[in-house]
Amino acid sequence: MITATALRKRFTSERLALDDVSFSVEKGQIVGLLGHNGAGKSTIVGIMLGMVRPDHGEVILGGISVQRHRTQALRQVGAIFEAPSFYEYMTGWQNLRALCALSGWWIDAEVHRVLELVRLSDRIHHKVATYSHGMRQRLALAQALLPMPRILLLDEPTDGLDPEGIHEFRSTILKLREEQNLTILMNSHLLSEVELMCDRCVVLHGGRKIYEGEVPSDGGLSAAQPRYQLLTPNPNLAAATLKALGAPYDPSSHLVSLPGGVSGPQLLARLVQAGVPIDSWSPFRQTLEDWYLQLTHSDPASNQQPPSPSS
Ligand SMILES: Nc1ncnc2c1ncn2[C@@H]1O[C@H](COP(=O)(O)OP(=O)(O)OP(=O)(O)O)[C@@H](O)[C@H]1O
Numbered sequence: 001m002i003t004a005t006a007l008r009k010r011f012t013s014e015r016l017a018l019d020d021v022s023f024s025v026e027k028g029q030i031v032g033l034l035g036h037n038g039a040g041k042s043t044i045v046g047i048m049l050g051m052v053r054p055d056h057g058e059v060i061l062g063g064i065s066v067q068r069h070r071t072q073a074l075r076q077v078g079a080i081f082e083a084p085s086f087y088e089y090m091t092g093w094q095n096l097r098a099l100c101a102l103s104g105w106w107i108d109a110e111v112h113r114v115l116e117l118v119r120l121s122d123r124i125h126h127k128v129a130t131y132s133h134g135m136r137q138r139l140a141l142a143q144a145l146l147p148m149p150r151i152l153l154l155d156e157p158t159d160g161l162d163p164e165g166i167h168e169f170r171s172t173i174l175k176l177r178e179e180q181n182l183t184i185l186m187n188s189h190l191l192s193e194v195e196l197m198c199d200r201c202v203v204l205h206g207g208r209k210i211y212e213g214e215v216p217s218d219g220g221l222s223a224a225q226p227r228y229q230l231l232t233p234n235p236n237l238a239a240a241t242l243k244a245l246g247a248p249y250d251p252s253s254h255l256v257s258l259p260g261g262v263s264g265p266q267l268l269a270r271l272v273q274a275g276v277p278i279d280s281w282s283p284f285r286q287t288l289e290d291w292y293l294q295l296t297h298s299d300p301a302s303n304q305q306p307p308s309p310s311s
Pocket residue numbers: 011012017035036037038039040041042043044
């Protein structure tokens with residue numbers, strides 16, 4: 001449903017904002033675009049919305065090129081891009097009418113359905129000036145959902161929302177996918193949000209794609225390669241003993257990777273037999289944050305392969 005191919009963009013002569021970025025999103029998927037500040041996430045959404053012209057590459061939405069047939073391609077798209085702004089002195093309903101007047105689309109029953117979905121029905125005839133940040137975001141989502149897009153592009157949709165607002169927004173998005181099979185691409189800094197909402201993620205670093213695939217879950221990571229954390233007053237003895245046992249040990253992170261066929265308690269018993277003093281020995285569960293930090297701390301300029309979810 002969304003295909004980005006070889007996107008390149010340079011705003012200034014210093015460095016590329018996007019360097020040969022390609023990825024795709026299947027129908028009905030929710031995909032998160034992750035990356036530090038300045039990684040290139042908003043530039044990608046800007047290119048998808050035809051607001052930023054790429055130096056090279058193309059975006060195809062639902063089979064139509066944004067660069068060649070912008071109007072037709074964007075007819076299938078609803079978006080929240082950067083901070084949504086509304087006419088403060090008008091009601092939410094009047095704002096929606098004004099925005100929909102641009103496309104000529106308005107079906108009362110459909111608007112009411114969307115307002116129910118985003119839980120804004122009871123305040124829609126109040127002035128936007130009286131809305132909270134969360135209500136403005138819900139109005140922005142209602143506007144993005146009119147007139148019934150197939151694709152939603154969301155740029156930091158939960159920015160500035162409180163935990164309850166984030167929770168509500170998340171359930172609305174998941175409901176939308178379930179009921180309407182929408183294809184959703186969202187930018188986010190929030191790993192927890194991506195973990196809870198997205199099927200897949202694309203990680204950008206310094207304008208380059210460094211990962212595209214499933215959002216690694218904590219259980220999968222730990223089960224794929226069990227690791228233990230060892231705290232010892234004698235790391236040199238521990239390292240030598242573990243090396244002889246075929247268990248790589250990193251004294252800086254205190255992590256030991258278990259060799260095949262050996263359990264954590266068995267390895268601990270061998271360390272004790274070898275006289276290694278032990279302060280603590282505990283299973284290490286890699287979180288999404290650990291994985292993300294490891295991934296983004298690899299040098300984007302080098303050609304090294306980033307760690308896979310199971311590393
Ligand atoms: N209009 C512009 N003019 C000049 N440079 C720009 C422009 N827009 C973006 N950039 C630069 O392009 C790079 C990517 O910016 P972009 O906004 O896409 O990153 P981002 O991942 O969305 O960051 P953030 O999470 O902070 O929003 C940055 O170095 C940024 O300074």
